[in-house]
Amino acid sequence: MLVLGLETTCDETAAAVVSLGADGRGVILSNEVFSQIAQHSAYGGVVPEIAARAHAEVIDRLTARALSAAGVGFSDLHGIAAAAGPGLIGGVLVGLTTAKTLALVTQKPLIAVNHLEGHALTPRLTDGIAFPYLLFLASGGHTQLVAVRGVGEYLRLGTTVDDAMGEAFDKVAKLLGLPYPGGPQVEREAQNGDPDRFPLPRPMLGREKPDFSLSGLKTALRLEAERVAPLNAADVADLCASFQAAVVDVVVDRTRVGLKLFREAVGHPTALVAAGGVAANGAIRRALSRLAGEAGLRLVAPPIELCGDNGAMIAWAGIERLRLGLSDDMTAPARARWPLGAPDPAPVTV
Template sequence: MIRPESASANAAGSSFPLGSPDPGGPAGPLTVLGIETSCDETAAAVVRVAPDGSRQILSDVIRSQTGEHEAFGGVVPEIAARAHIRILDGLVSAALKDAGVGFGELDAVAATAGPGLIGGVIVGLTTAKAIAMAAGKPLVAVNHLEGHALTARLTDGLPFPYLLLLVSGGHTQFLLVEGVSRYRRLGSTIDDALGEAFDKTAKLLQLGFPGGPAVEKAAMRGDPSRFQLPRPMLDRPGIDLSFAGLKTALRTTAEANAPLSPQDVADLCASFQQAVTDVIGEKSRRALALFAESHPQTSPALVIAGGVAANTAIRARLEAEAAKAGARLVAPPGRLCTDNAAMIAWAGIERLAEAQAAGKSLDERDAPARPRWPLDAEAAAVIGSGRKGAKA
C-alpha cells in the first residue's frame, strides 16, 4: 500500500512561512515543476519565484512507501522503483492541479538525476524528460544533495556563503556552500551515514522502520548515561566522522545484556543518541570555527538538512553550538528536510536563474541517471570509488 505522508499544499500559496528574498537570489518570474524519486518517497511539486524574488510553494505532494518496506526493515530498491512507476504520473497531475497551472505555464521541469537508488532515479528522470519534450520546456537535472543544500534559500532567503550539515540515510557531511554549484567539503563520514546508523540500531533492537523516529522515541524514555558507548574520532583533529564502530559497540552491549527488557532498549537508544549528539556537536563546533576563520567578514550561519535533521536532540545541540559561536542555526521545516520535490524545483530555479544571468540557456535532456554524484565532485573520494564514481 502506498500511503500519503502528508497532505499537499493547496493552490492558494505556500504551506510554509517563507522568509524575505535573498537580494542576490534568483529573480522571476519562474515557475518550475520538480520531481523526486531517489529513494522511497515519490514526490512532485510546483515552486514559483516572483519578479521581486519572493518564493511560493504552489503545491507539494509526497507519497511515502513506508508500508511497502516495513516488513523488510529497510528500503528494497526493486519494490521502490515499481512503486514510483505506479504512482508518479498521478502525483504530477495532482501537483499541477493543486498549483492551478498547466504544462504551458511552466518555465522548466526539474528532476533528481542522482545520487540515489538507480531504479527510482531512472523512473523520475525519464518521466521528467518526457514531460519536458512533450511540453517543449527545458529540463534541469538536479543533484539531490544540492536540493537539500539550497533549501534554506527557499525557506529563509539565506545568502551565500553558509555552512551546511547534511545528515541523511545516505550522506553525512559538512559542506561550505559558496554558491549554486559551488560546494567545498570540510568533513564527511568515513564509513556509514548517520541515518543508516539510526536505521540499523532500530533493526537490531527490533523497533521497526523507519528507524530514526523509532530510536528517538525510545530514547526519550531512557537513561543516556547507563551504557558507555564510544564517541568515534573525537580524539582526532579535523571534521571527519565515523559511525561503524559505534554500531558495533551497540550490538556488543546489547548481546551482553540479552535478553533485553523494554527499559534496556530505551537506555540503549538514549545512550546511542547521546553518543551521536556529542560527536555531531563537537564536529559542528570545529566546522563553525573553520568557517569563521575562512570568512571573518560573513555573519555565520549553520544549515542542517536531510532526514536526520528532524531529530530534536541533535537540533538542540546544534542550536547550542551555533549560539556559542555567534552563528545562526537554520533548520527548514521538517517536511522540507526529508526527501521532497519542492527542494528539487527550487534547485532548478536557482540553476535556471544562474544560467540566465550569464546569458546562457540551460536544457539537460541528455543528462544520465547517476547512482553516485558527490556535490564536491573535484574532491578526493572519502568512501570508495569505481566506474559509478565516488560514493562521497
C-alpha cells in the same frame, strides 16, 4: 517563474510546484509526497527493485496532483526539474526519464538536479539566507559538512568514512527490534531512556578534520545489547538514549571543527544549516542551536516536512539554476553516485 520538481532517489515519490516571487523568495504552491514505508517495512529497509516499481506506478498521477493543487498547467511552467542522483539508480531513472519526457513534449527547459544540492539550497527557499553558510547534511545515505558558497559552489569539509548517520539510526532500530523507518523510533524511545546507562564511544572526537564514523558506535551498542539480553522495554529505551547522546556529542564536536575550517577557508558564515532527514531529530537540532548561539550564528533548519526527500527542494534548486541561465539537455545522466561539488552533467545555456 514556476518550476515543477520531481524526486525519486530513494523510497519517496515526490512532485511539487514552486514559484519565484518578485521579491526573490520562493513560494511552495504544492508539495505532494507518496511514502513507500508500507512496501519496505516488512524488510526492515529499502528494497531497490520494489522502490523503482512503486515510483513508476505513481509518478504520473502524483505529478498531475501537484499541478492541480498548485492551480497550474504545463503551459504555465518555466522549467521541469528532477533529481538525477545520487540515489538508487532504478528510482532515479524513473524520475529523470519522466522529467525528460515532459520537457521534450512541452518544450520546457530540463534541469537535472543533484539531490544533495536540493537539500543544500532548501534554507534559501524557507528562510532566504544569503551565501556562504555551513551545511550539516545528514540522511540515510549521506553525512557531510559542506561550505555552501553559491549555487554549484560547494566545498566539502568533512564526510563519513563508513555508515551514514541515518543508516546508523535505522540499523540500531532494526537491531533493537524497532519498526522501520528507524530514526524516528530511536528518537521516540530515547525520550524515556537513561543516556548515561551505557558507556558508548564518541568516534572521531577531537580529530582535526571534521569527518564522521558511525560503524564502531553501532558495533559498541550491539555488544552492550548482547551483554544485557534478553532486552526489556527499559533496556531498549536506555540503549536508544545512550546511542542518541553519543551521536549528538559527535555532531557537535565535528560541526565545531567544521566551523573553524569554514572560517579559515571561506570566511564568516551567514548561518549554520542543518538539512536532510536526520535534521528532523529534535535532540540534534537543539544541540546544533546551542552551538550556533555560541558561535554567534543562528541555526537554520527546514520545517520537518522539508527535511526528508521532497519535490519542493528539487523545484527550488531548479529555480536557482534556471535563473542563472543553466539547464540540461536530454543526455543528462542518471547517477547512483554524485558527490556534491563534482562538475554538473552537461550544463547548457537556456
